[in-house]
Amino acid sequence: MQANPRMTQSDAGKMLDIQRANMVPLVSRLLELSLLSKEPVDGRSQGLLLTARGKKILKEAQAVVDNHETRLLLSIPERLRPHLMPILQALWDSSKSRSG
Secondary structure (H helix, E strand, O other): OOOOOOEEHHHHHHHHOOOHHHHHHHHHHHHHOOOEEEEEOOOOOEEEEEOHHHHHHHHHHHHHHHHHHHHHHHOOOHHHHHHHHHHHHHHHHHHHHHHO
16 A cells, blocks of 8 residues: 555455455454555545554564565575575466466
């Protein structure tokens, strides 16, 4: 939502590969926690926006992820590091083609 403000719930579900049946309760919970809000996009669509609280928690979570990724990368021998992202991307692409 941060990178794509006012993205619809449907578009977010597609981007994250989450089925509608699972996306509805997820978004509902984020709304209950005041992490997201909804705003009209057009006549019938509602866009999702991070609230100030949502932005704060996102920033905190991103710091945890960045720290973890840095530690993980440092555990890989330096000569192998350039190969890591292409391998992870290939795994991701492979899993997407099997699920789609």
